Amino acid sequence: MGIDLRYPIGLLFAVFGVLLVLYGLLGGTADYSRSLGINVNLWWGLIMLIFGGLMFFAAYRKSGKRGSS
Amino acid sequence: MHQSTELHWIDYLVILIYFGFVLAIGFILRRFIRTSSDFLASGRSIPAWVAGLAFLSANLGAQEVIGMAASGAKYGIATSHFYWLGAIPAMVFVGIFMMPFYYGSKARSVPDYLSLRFDEKTRGFNAITFAVMTVMSSGISMYAMALLIQTLHIFDSLVGALGLPNTWVFHISIIVSAIIVLGYIFLGGLTSAIYNEVIQFFLIVAGFLPLVTLGLINVGGWEGLKEKLKPAYLHAWAGLDNPQHNPLGVEWFSLIMGLGFVLSFGYWCTDFLVVQRAMAADSMASARRTPLIAAVPKMLFPFLVILPGLLALALTSPVNTGGPDAAKGSPPAASANATNPVSLIPPQTNPETGQIVKDEKGEPVLNYNMVIPNMLLRYFPSGMLGIGLTALLASFMSGMAGNVTAFNTVWTYDIYQSYIRRGEDDRHYLRMAQFATVFGVAASVAVAYFVAAFNNIMDVLQLVFAFVNAPLFATFLLGMFWKRATGHGAFFGLVIGTLAAALHQGLTLSEGATPGVKGAWIALLHSYPSEMAQNFWTAIYAWVVCFVVTIVVSLFTQPRPDNELRGLVYSLTEKDTSARGRWYTRPVPLGIGVLILTLILNIIFF
Structure with a gap:
């Protein structure tokens, strides 16, 4: 019904991923001693971005198939 | 803070x-x-x-x-x-x-x-x-x-x-x-x-x-993690022979x-x-x-x-030597993480006075509900x-x-x-x-x-929910798998099953609890080792009463003719053959696979 849910999930995770990566790279205020010295924003942001991209790609591939058949 | x-x-x-x-x-x-x-x-x-x-x-x-x-x-x-x-x-x-x-x-x-x-x-x-x-x-x-x-x-x-x-x-x-x-x-x-x-x-x-x-x-x-916790906290089944041997009671x-x-x-x-x-x-x-x-x-x-x-x-108690009581007894020591000395499991405070809530022994009652939020604040x-x-x-x-x-x-x-x-x-x-x-x-x-x-109304409401929910599955089980079950049987089974739950709860109590919303508001006939045990037995009694009453009343009342029950009862419904294809898309193999994996998890954490 309506829209393929993978688009909105992909979009949300991609947006969150980009935000976290940028903040992880540029945001000097974050206190990484809490996360045991790991830049968790950068790394988890990358993972969220990749997940979002995969969701988007899966939905795009499916709609492409449907369009051609 | x-x-x-x-x-x-x-x-x-x-x-x-x-x-x-x-x-x-x-x-x-x-x-x-x-x-x-x-x-x-x-x-x-x-x-x-x-x-x-x-x-x-x-x-x-x-x-x-x-x-x-x-x-x-x-x-x-x-x-x-x-x-x-x-x-x-x-x-x-x-x-x-x-x-x-x-x-x-x-x-x-x-x-x-x-x-x-x-x-x-x-x-x-x-x-x-x-x-x-x-x-x-x-x-x-x-x-x-x-x-x-x-x-x-x-x-x-x-x-x-x-x-x-x-x-x-x-x-x-x-x-x-x-x-x-x-x-x-x-x-x-x-x-x-x-x-x-x-x-x-x-x-x-x-x-x-x-x-x-x-x-x-x-x-x-x-x-x-294993080193820092008492063995009883690390097993799902091992202490279940006796309520005294496991934290659930x-x-x-x-x-x-x-x-x-x-x-x-x-x-x-x-x-x-x-x-x-x-x-x-x-x-x-x-x-x-x-x-x-x-x-x-x-x-x-x-x-x-x-x-x-x-x-x-x-992380809260580096040497956690006791059971739930010992955990309560020792106010969580300053943890290893120096940047944030606030305990992950804080004591409960009275929302009006701001004072720490204490139990009968004068020890602080811990607010376990803060675990997740405090973990988030500590690590992120x-x-x-x-x-x-x-x-x-x-x-x-x-x-x-x-x-x-x-x-x-x-x-x-x-x-x-x-x-x-x-x-x-x-x-x-x-x-x-x-x-x-x-x-x-x-x-x-x-x-x-x-x-x-x-x-306190929250406890009462949740209690009433438990009474209503406990007998339900008996009604559905009989309804779906026994075509003789009747409407009168189902209705009286549900009502009497719900009352049975209330009656059982009203007659029993868990050890250490005071009569009232926790039980024994009619009389105290039996004590359970824990509130969880009392809740489980309340459910078991309610279910059995509903099951028996539904069967007995059904046998004395007029059943519905078979043709009205097609698609509603197991013996009068054609088997679903819609699910063909690879095994992992079919319900039965998928269900068996899920159960096997769950069994393996239980064995690992026995």
Whole structure:
């Protein structure tokens, strides 16, 4: 019904991923001693971005198939 | 309090994006709503994987997330019984055996099935009690959320900037969550609720997986965790020979029968809140797969929601030598993490006086519900903290939305259309369903304030829910698998089973509890080693009474002719052959696979 849910999930995770990566790279205020010295924003942001991209790609591939058949 | 209670702009931004996003989904789905079935049943068009994840998420309200971590800290790995024993087998059963009747009968709700199978009074009893309970539960979870947010003090500076006192955090939490939940359900109906539940599922994973990972690194891995905890906290089954040998205070029989059979099957197989998600699936094959797909992440969720509790326990008391009592006795020592000395399991404070609550021995009572929020504040720097809080807020709102969508369907179809106004055109019922959504949310807000004003009322309400739910599965089991069961039998079985639950609870008490809402409000005939044991036995008695009364009354009353029961009872329904294809798409092999994996998990953590 309506829209393929993978688009909105992909979009949300991609947006969150980009935000976290940028903040992880540029945001000097974050206190990484809490996360045991790991830049968790950068790394988890990358993972969220990749997940979002995969969701988007899966939905795009499916709609492409449907369009051609 | 401490520094970590400050949120940065990035955290606010993440939360705001999420709020905007859920409302946008409602707006986009709005144009697909034309009939009451679109609004209340998603037009039966949801793919299996979406329905499956929503089936899981609808139950993952914040009380579940917060409560499971709290139980993890209180009871240890044995808490996973609530998943592996108290959910998976019932989810497999509803998918393989019950969905053919729910979905195949074209019933629009669980009470609607009861009216097709039995009679109007059975439907009426179930519909009315269910409608009242969903609104109450939604209000209770709203209250719990607002209280938690207020206790965290994370929005104090925001509210302060608006020139309002701190107590307004509570009111704003309730108003904002009510408006957002109302907004996206009113616009997009059940589809909107389901889509948001699936997004919530991924957000919970995104928020909790790094939390558990950081916690595990901090504690020194799995081995480090084992060293810091008492052995009793590390086993699911080993101490179950005797209630004294395990932190739950129950023995294996009442655990398996009470939790694993009566309560679990009563909830997962008959509660319309979850069953509604499967009934919205796009085909019989998808409907049957829905609970089975949900079961796969469900069996792994203890690692996300229970493990934080164990980690908090290990990190709070470096040498945890005692059981639950010792944990209470030693005020948590300053932990290894020097940047944040605040304990992960703080003592409870009285919201009015701000003083620490103490038990009879004069020792502080611990507030286990703070485990998850405190873990988030301790391990997540700004940025990631926004994601973690969003996951928590998402689970709060989904729990509420699940109740509201179940309420508006039962109200519209099973109460309004059945008893108040029949035979109107569909537009009328669509408008009523939208109105019921507004009413459901407004009533939840009222309940939230009612609970806030009379704190003990929450215990009483949850007690009544338990009485009503305990006998339900007996009625459905007999209804679906014994064609001789009659409407009179079902109705009196349910009513007397509910009364039996109340009677049993009124005559028993757990050790150390005072008579009243905890039991023995009639007389004290028997003592159980723990409140959990008492609850399990209450459920077992209620179920047996309902089962026996339904059979006896059915045998003395007129059965319905076979041709009226086709598609409603096992022996009179053709086997579902719609699910062909690869083995992992067929319900039976999928169900067996899920059960085997669950068994392996139980053996690993025996």
